[in-house]
Amino acid sequence: MLNQLIQGILLGGYYALIAIGLSFMFSVMRVINLAHGSLLIVAAYALWFLADTYGVNPFLGLLIVLPLMAGIGWALQRFLLERSARGGSLLPILTTFGLAIVVDNLMFQRFGADTRSLAPFIGDLSWSSFELPGGLFVGKLSVLIFLTAILLVGGLQSLLKFTPLGRAIRATAQDPDTARLVGIDAARASAAAAAIALVTIGIAGAFLGMRGVFDAYAGAPQLLFAFEAAVIGGTGSLWGTLIGGIFLALAQSFGAMVHPQGFLIGGHLAFLAALFYRHFVARQLVADWLRSRARRPA
């Protein structure tokens, strides 16, 4: 039981890691990127290609792939999202969905139907584990993923809070026109935000490839996991994403205990329960609280 709890929490770290880019883009650019999952797979394939063809260790490969991902993010914002956002808030959903279809099928065309993994290229990291007191084993890779998620969330929060770029990004997120008035290059801030989001996607894609297998169409389920973690944690909140990921993973583990096919069902139900809570229970609680305050004599 304790073992399952620990494994669930560590898996939650992975979900948080893949959700960070999605959540970041939503909170600072107001865009839900439906190509998110596909871009995770792009990063994984890029690292696999470097490792398989040139023998580059995937961790070193990140030095090449992350700048590439940043470039993709910049271009994505400049050439697709900026233009499509002008057509209203619904159009970017369709644009990124179209992009996902193109990217998935291009990868299928290039890499075929075989599943790939980065696990063979990272030595014993993929299978070795730490032994905890009480005979519990936790995978080293899972711990690394969990720590990376925490570091990434903390890093992004500090970046948004303390750096000039972070301030520009936050100002643009709140109101691009006013940001422009006070001398912020809103287009540049959005493009930088997209580049940062894609860098986190690159890191997440690396771990996706190390902890399991992937193929060209593996992006869609990852998008759903990332989205569920982000929504459960409260869309747009980065620390919430971490909690959301853990909650999702625990619900999945619980589902798997109840029924052999219950893993995914448990996660989806937890997601719906979180939605239900947010829209009916939490809203009611806030309304009651406001009413009780209003009644209180001044």
Place this chain on the structure above:
Amino acid sequence: MMKDAKSFNVTRWTPTSRLILGLIAVLLIALAIAPVVASAGVIDRLTVLFVYILLAAMWNALAGFGGLVSIGQHMFFGLGAYLTIRLANTGLDPFASMALAAALVGMISLAVSYLMLHLKGGEFAIAMWVLAALTHRLVNLDPLIQGETGTSLISLNVYEIGVRRIAIYWAGLTAMTALLAALFLLLRSKTGAAIQAIRDSEEAAASIGVNVLGTKRVLFVLAAVGIGLAGAIWLASAISFQPKTYFSVQWTAYMIFMVLVGGIGTFEGAILGAVLFFLIESWFGDAGVWYLIGLGATALFFSLFFPKGLWGAIERRLPHALLPIGYTLSDFSPQEPHSRTANHQRSR
């Protein structure tokens, strides 16, 4: 103000739109009696076309008129097929099962709407996808379906193959005509005025007393019933039911493609998009992965450069809407030929 109001004629039907309606009636009668002369292959292909038009029109009803972009409409497609199998398994006639399944899909969508319609924009879009994935998993648990192995609508065998083909064709034609007519009448009703107000600005509509949630719910349920029927008809013509092929996001991708290319938010655009998709599929469907890449790239291109779709470009050049959903305001003095339809005054 009164003077201004007096100087315009408000009309709904124009001679052109009457002519178009007459032509549609003739076309539908021709399609209804087509099985007498058309070959089996043509009948099968036309049934596919009816399903596509139904899917496009229903996704457009939701996204184009209700402002609700869903990536999970394949949920209702799969449910329509699954419930048909379930009901037919009890010994009910397969065609009666199809109709009843669509009604059940409507009820399920009504229940679901009470949670989902609180979501906005992209959240609604992917949350519907999650719901579709959950429905897929739950259907897989049904012992009758045997997981991904699937099953077949065996009870259709009581009909001889030739009779069956024509019956499915008629079912498709009837379903398409009935739901398009329902949508058309809905858009022309008082609710339709509310729908168009919501499409143009949700906040403004709410501020003048439009029941936004209730109006969206009508569209949500209508779209679910239509797509459920489409799934049931697809099942009848394909016979076999594998959850993976019905609960596939591919179906939603097709709907989006058809509506984006045809023209989102226009009644005629969705139909045009479906016909185009049908032709493209007939010509390039064998190209495999490149065909899918082409579809995605086309959708991407339209969303960026032609967000109003082909019908948006055609409509601008027409003096009146072909099928009048709004009203035509024409200048009272006959010397002034300028006229504008309310349909054209969109601010999206």
